[in-house]
Amino acid sequence: MIKTLLFGSNGFLGSHLQSKLDGEIIGVNIRHQNWQENIPGDANVFINCIGKAHDHKGTATEKDFYFANYELVKVIFEEFLKSNAQIFIHISSIAAVEENERKELLTEDSVGNPQSHYGKSKKAAEEYLLKQSLPSWKKLFILRPTMIHGEGDKGNLTLLYKIISKGIPYPLGAFDNSRTFVSVDNLVFLINKIFENRDSINSGIYNVADDEPVSTSNLIRIMAQVNQKNPLIVSVPKVVVTFLAKIGDTFKLPFNSKRLSKMTTTLLVSNQKIKTALKLKELPLSAEEGLIKTISSFKTQL
Template identity: 40%
Template sequence: MKILITGVHGFVGSNLVKALSTEHTIYGLDIVSPTKEGIRNTFSWDYLDVEGGIPDVDAIIHLAGKAHDTKNQTVSDVYFKVNTGLTQKIFDYFLAHDSIKKFVFFSTAKAAADKVDGVLTEDIVPAPVGPYGESKIAAERYILDTLETWNLKPETPTKQVYILRPCMIHGPGNKGNLNLLYGVVKKGIPWPLGAFENRRTFTSIDNLSFVINGLLAKDVPTGIYNMGDDEALSTNELIEEICKSLGKKAHIWKLPKGLMNRVAKIGGALHLPLNSERLRKLTENYISSNAKIKAALGVEKMPVDAREGLKVTLDSFK
């Protein structure tokens, strides 16, 4: 297939290129255009407005977006301009070209729920909190509403559209809270948040690549799909995996939760690495079900175990 990937030079895009380029022709759409193995050519967003500016492709994978800013320094308008506006632009392009049969939009679990009681499934009524999740759900709604209108037109070509809601994606080239956690443990600093009992769903880039390959190759129904590994892990288990990777003994302290909440508030005021937002992300329960996507692909489990995937990521940090 010929595939156009937006945000192709980012963390997820770079990993998808490695996974897909051996069997497919990859074109990129991005704000930067370095030469990279596996990418035939990278175009700027302006090329969407040029007739014949971008070669004919069979599928679009839309990754480009403004990531969640845990320091809360990004103004709301930026999220909507990028996450919603660019999605509208690329989805309109998709519908306008009959040759493009598949569209994969990377939304986020945070578009469905900021916090999860129990297990997150696709039938939840979305209730995002903050401009990151709100801009992503606005993009989802634009896709679904526009697609519904499209399907009502007579004799329109069949198109398949997939909205993915991944939990935290990790893999080689990962940037974010996992890197911060790794750096803390590597320095031999004891983990002070052991009193917070939680479980979280993570998404290995290898499992994500497996799903993308499946969506491209199989006749999967249009729809919204959660994305995550099969097993949910606690942050304490994550610390233990980091220590294994480093060959260190885990030092997990169970300091009072109230004390650590106060420390995080002070950290936010002083712009330190640990703030209230990061504390919440590191210690909250957030379990997401991947049953729907596995059923759609006809598999019983993801190919990569959650701990196996983490080991690959952690080893890449070395």
């Protein structure tokens, strides 16, 4: 049976991994003194999903991001090298490549263009890991998920749902965009498949995304459908929306330029490399099925 050490088990993704991954899952809290001494000698896998992403209050510093997303990665990976574990899975982010808008389909070979401390610190961690020498019997998998959603999500989808569920018209109809998401269930499925195929899959970077992109207008339709309402989409002029987002930047409001970008820009990501490596034709949940499951969970958690 696979025994996995999970770093970051209390976060959104970590909690899903803790309950859904195959085998025995042991959460490791690196805040505990001498945590390294409690690493079991028979652990097979290290998974690192510690990270700092959201900073809606705008109070986090560059040092905060690099500590969580880079410095801690080095500490955990060094323990992996000392251990008997065979697999290290690092949860990175597509933000290490692109955070805003990219018209062409992103692959693992796309040139990175991170802009924020978050994206740059994620990229730095990837570069560090790829430079390390691995014994022939150990493997490293860097997973780059797109925007992850699922039960317990408190990100941009939740904010958007709050607007739609109250019957407030969606004001961003003037923006025509499409983005690739990933449901947490599809992400867990892929990690379990890595476990199953650990002898045949090669180390490296793998994008993790749903099979299909979703336009924002379709996302609004799904939210309205879950609430059994007709979608109300209003095309407020882009210049007005952009101005309101800048006001949000100034006064630290939930609606700001960063969130506007996430909700209105196009970012398409290919998951073909990991599906080919795992001999998969498609993921268990379509993009729409995953979103319906997530949005349905909002009805009970909000």
